[in-house]
Amino acid sequence: MNGTPLIRLADVSKVYHLESGDFTALRHISLEISEGEFVALMGPSGSGKSTMMNQLGILDVPTTGIIHIAGKNVASMTNLERTHMRRDVIGYVFQKFYLIPLLSAYENVEYPLILKYKKRDTSGRAASVLKSVGFDEEMSTHRPNQLSGGQQQRVAIARALVNDPKIILCDEPTGNLDRKTGFQIMDILADLHKKGKTVILVTHDPKIAEYAHRTIQLEDGRVVES
């Protein structure tokens, strides 16, 4: 953990302009997350968790304030640079897995490698990452709709990991899984944290949040506990 934090938010606000009037999803948030942290982002629905995740995931830019991720100001990047940041620096794990339905389990994991290197993977990295998350190799040619929720989430984690990102962003990763499978997935994430990844997790579930070493509580667009 060096001097500069991996993620730094300074007075970040996000306002959505809706027909019914302006809606402020985030209000003057300042916080820092260092490399190697395991952070849980908690809060009731409507508290701004999703907006926060979109900001951290470089899918969106703040209305005011500055976000630095891996030393770069998100707002001053071009679209293409943001796209490349999403590909190389961040790994996403979603509640609904969001695997590409037309690709097999293996191809879903290989896909980010193709995006990065513009060629099919010949190094065996996709297969080894898939193996490391405990995915059954025999099922690697299956399409996502042929896999169980737990298996899909393993594939999704493998996909998030394959380009060796600094940050793993997990949006309710266990929300669509049964209790037992949920804990298995959390074990994988805890293991990744042990290996040095920065893991940021959005959850409702206090039991899941216990895995994290730091909890950021959001309420009404404000950080109430950090």
Added chain:
Amino acid sequence: MKDIFFDLSVRSVRLNFLRSLLASIGIVIGVVAISSMGMLGTNMQLMVKDQLTTGINIITVTPDVVRAEPGSSVSSSNGITDIQLRDIRDAAGVNDVIPIDRTNTQFSIGSSDGRGSIYGLDPEDIRTIMNVSEGTTIRGESDAIVGATIASRFDVKIGTRIKIGEPNISVTRPVVRVAGILTASGLSSSNGINTDNAIIVSDTWYSAQFGEGNVYDQVNVYLKEISTLTDVENAIDKKVNRNKEVVRISDSSSRITSVSSTLSSLTTFILAIGSISLLVAATSIFNVMMMSVSERVQEIGILLSIGTETGEVRRMFLYEAFILGIIGAGIGGIMSVIIGYSVVSAMIGNTTYFFLPESIVYIPAGMIIGMIVCIVSGLYPAWKASNMDPIDALRAE
């Protein structure tokens, strides 16, 4: 092809195979319409041009219209004189020069009367430029040969006698004996004379009856080499029309130009009709592409959020349009050969020209146009897909 975006497009087409195929059928129809219509027009053009060019090597020299000076009388024998004929022969060089006498008169065959052209030619010249399908050419003084139309309409046989001239109670009309019947020449005659409706007699018999002496109504020059057309025309003009316009020199090249240009605008017209079907095809491709985009909004959201460049998403959808185009153009190309051939043989009745490059080129041309239509139809849907906001796209169900 190891491009994953191409793979994704192929899989998407395969997943929605029926829908994709139906959209491609629009392109198939468009390609077939363009190719068959184009080939039909071209085959028609080629055939008509071929028929017209059979008589293109002939220069026709006729006396110019004489304008009478006030006070003077118009010469009664208004024709090409022997002296002018000699000049024409000089100017024509190696080419055959054939003087022709012609009049339009009545004739009687048996009890039926008719009207037609009577041509008087040197029997030697008749042998040179006319083809007898039945009987022989003119040998005796009062022999005649008749055109195919007269022969069939009046049921003329070899040896039939024909009375020539206007009926006149006081005078017995001269009689010729049919020695031969000419082959039908149709629209374009290879000898520059419309002989189907004519009776051809020897020049001596003709002058004896119609008494024009050594004046001819028309002189035809048969060129050995078509490229010398202008040179020979200029030479005749220089020699005969020395002081003033006494003869008119014409050929059928202008007729061919005008008929060809009419036919080519006709081809353009039917091609335009064919293109309408491509317009319809474009709409259906556009529709299918838009469906593909809106069905895959969430997938596009996933692709964009995990770091796919907008250009790559665009490429994926353009590939899809391209694949639809390949399928449509491929099937369309094969069907164009079959349908085009059938249409040409049914409507023109002649497929000699079908496989000529001018005609067959419409198949690749139609295929390429079909592909272009597909890709152009896919541009907007692809652009729309790639410009989605990943957050909104992910949220879509």
